[in-house]
Amino acid sequence: MASVLLRRKEIGKEPFECRDSQTKIRLLHKISATMEACVAQTCASAATASSPAFLFTQLIKALLVAQCSITSQHDYPVDRTQEILDQNLNFDFIVAGGGSAGSVLANRLTENPDWRVLLVEQGDDPSLASDIPGFQSLLRRTHEDYNYKVEPSKYLCQGMKNRSCSWPAGKALGGSSVINAMIYVRGTKQDFDGWKDQGNDDWGYEDVLPYFLKIENYHPEVVAKHGDKFGTGGPLTLRPYNYSVSGAQDLLLEAAKELGIPVLDMLNTEKNIGFGKAYGALENGVRQNDAKAYLNPIRDRSNLYVMKSARVDSVVIAGKRATGVKVTLKSGRQVELKAQKEVIVSSGTLASPHILMLSGIGPREELERHNIDVVADLPVGKHLQNHLIWMGVYLTFLNKSAQASNSQENIILDKTYEYLLHRKGELSTGSGTDLLGFVNTKDPNAKYPNLQFHFVPVPQNQPMRAVELGKALNFVDDFISEMVQLNSECESIIFGTTLLHPKSEAQLKLKSTYPEDQIEIHTSYLDNQEDIDLMLEGLDIARDLLKTKPFKDLDAKLHRLNIAGCTAYPTDSREYWECNMRHTTATIYHPTGSCKMGPNSKDSVVDNNLRVHGVEGLRVIDASIMPEITSANIHATVLMIAEKGADMIKKEWTVKAEL
Structure with a gap:
């Protein structure tokens, strides 16, 4: 007021x-x-x-x-740690991890007033800065980011500090939805039908669609225009991003039309190929993270107990049954908490396998290497997939309207003033990153994509934008300096080619038996020639765009970055671009599959009901269970998995209660 x-x-x-x-x-x-x-x-x-x-x-x-x-x-719900300890409470369900999946589970399971549910989260409430959409990249390597480091590889991340990719992961109630780009894209029918074809019954597209609809709160006019394939009234508010940086999006859309690439007025329809603007989890210029969507409305439920700044170290297992969890509190004290019905591990693709392995569930050779008693020999930490994004392709042109005389301070002041008073402008959105492109480079008539493009506009004479991006990607200082110099000379669009289904995978290994030691991420990305060739086909799309009238009118160019390790290669040669790729390709932080869902324990960790093979009373419900990574940003799919998983639990225990 x-x-x-x-x-x-x-x-x-x-x-x-x-x-x-x-x-x-x-x-x-x-x-x-x-x-x-x-x-x-x-x-x-x-x-x-x-x-x-x-x-x-x-x-x-x-x-x-x-x-x-x-x-x-x-x-957000209050922290009830002291109450739990004072009263020595037991629970029906313990959810390990209060991120995207955990927030959904806490909401849906507490719908039964007879069930006492504990949600344990290592982070705290999301910060105010995280509510401001334009600050998304500034949240990297803060207290809200686990900032996982990938083991150095000779194949990629050569232009990053210490030659190591940084894999962000949200550390707060709401998890990665607190620091991500807020993009909501479901994936394709082919993705989920493929899960079903691998033996995961009830996970085909028609099976999962009702759960996407249950999540969504689109404007009613979206449903009126596009039919009942979009949900209204769900917990997650979805709105268009309302800002376009320097007209770059319109430029790309006009060029796409000229090339015959479809321009989509809505994503998440049966049309999977084309350029289009995504809807995002935001409202009135403010991020709608998953804790805000799922926990805020139920913060006063008496049967919801939340422990914040508390780390789940392991699952307590008696024989072959999960009976609770060991938790380290902020004070350093470790406590054991009991679950009468189930423990649900929902700590994400990197932390969930870590918890399982420390509990004796994982590859026998890895557990025995650390003298951990083997409870279940399962391929935990294997089959780790991720989307790679190539951030070294710059389309550059002179922006004659850019005001070189306008100071950086004034630009920032204008942005802040506009946001503070009107909830509009660049800070109210994802800085133009909502325009996405989906193509199939192998078949122009294909229905499903093999590449996705994330376009990142960098307006001229805004060096802080270049610094912000460079630091978010963990680039070396020399590279960031070049980005700043380029920004003073011209406007850029970073053409972020994203490999949707890499042939290469990664693997997780324990660093030690200490829960505070982050798990090791061993990648082999870009050691597969098919992956490299496909990424280079994305570069051909960039070249084609430059040949269109909108880009020709601006005399736009494909910029050669001065990368120290690539100086020997001729400009625009395959050798240069492959070298560029190895220096500037990073994760877009969509890790999946490390606790893969499947019908048998030889190559999967959980069954199609998300129950851990061979261990009673234990499930994994988060991105780690995906049998194959989807053909899009994964946030929407994680919420769907949690909604469906919660439904499975409720139905199973309702039946048991009736027996």
Whole structure:
């Protein structure tokens, strides 16, 4: 209310564009002063929040003190750790991990008022900064990111610091939905029918579609226009991103039309090939993470117990039955908590296998290497798949309208002012990354894609944008310096070719038996020539776009990055681009498959009901169970898996209660 009154008194009818910098600064200071009391009462963490970039410091502070109109810590359930310990409580279900899948499970299982459900999360409530969509890449390597490191490889990440890819993973209630790009894409019919064909009954497209619909809260007009294949009234609000950076999206769409590539007005339809803008998990310029969607509405349910800043170290197993979990609290104290019905591990593709292996569930040779008693010899940590994104292809052109004289401080101030007062502009969205492309380079008449494109516009004379991207990708400093220099000379669109189904896989191994030691990620990506050839076919699409009239009119070029290890190769040669690929290809953090679902224990970890083979009372429900990675961003699929998994649990235990 205070911000509304201030807006009426101070802004009047004068348009935003007419205000000089000093006027904007004075208004931000007044907003800050007006909201100070609210901050003290509802967001104690705001006082300790900081920005990774110096230029953002004061402006982020202004956003923080206006937080009453953005978010509140009271959106999330309270931490009931002390109550649990004092009363020595037992539970019907324990959910290990409060990320995307865990948030869904906590919501759906507590719908039964007779079930006491414990949700254990190593992180805390999502920060205010995470609510601001435009800050997504600034959240890397913060306290909300586990920041997993991949073991160095000679095949990729050669341009990263220490030649190691960084695999982000969200560390907060809501998990990776707190730090991701908010993109909601389901995948294709072929993906889920393929799961079913591998022996996973009830996981075909028609089986999983009702659970996607259950998640979704599209505008009713979407359903009116496109039919009942889109859901309304679900927990997750889905809206269009409302900002386009420098017209880059329109440029790409016009070029696609000229090439005969379909332009899709909606993704998630039966049309899987084409360029189109995704819907995102956001509302009124604010991120809608999964804790906000699934836990906020039930924060007062008496049968929901949440432990925050608590790490699940292992599952307690008696004989061949899971009976509870061992948890290390923030204080360092370890406690054992009991589950009368089931333990559900939902800690994600990297942490769930870690917990299982420390519990004696995993490959015999790996467990025996660390002197861990083998409870179940299963291929935990194997079949790890991920989407790779090549971030070294730049389409560049001169933007004559870019104002070189406009200081970086003024640009940031304008963005912040527009967001704070109107919830619009670049900070209200994913900075233009919602435009996606899906193509099949092998067959122009194919129904399903083999490559996806993520387009990242980098407006001219905005060096902080280049620095932000470079640091998010863990590029070496020399590479970031080149990105900044290029940004002063021209506008760029990073043509992020994404390999949807890599032939190469990764594997997880234990570093030690200490739960605090992160699991080792061993990759072999780009050691397969088919994968390299297919990524290079994506480069051919970029070349074709440059031949279209929209790009020709701008005299756009394919830029050669000065990469130290690639200087010997001729410009635009296959050798140069393959070298470029090995230096600039990274994960788009879609890891899946490390606890693969399948009908037998030789090559899978869980059955089609997500129960761990050979262990009673234990399930895994998260991205790690995917038999094959989907042909799209995986967030929507993770929610679907959790919705379906919760339904399975409820039906099974309802039947048991009736016997």
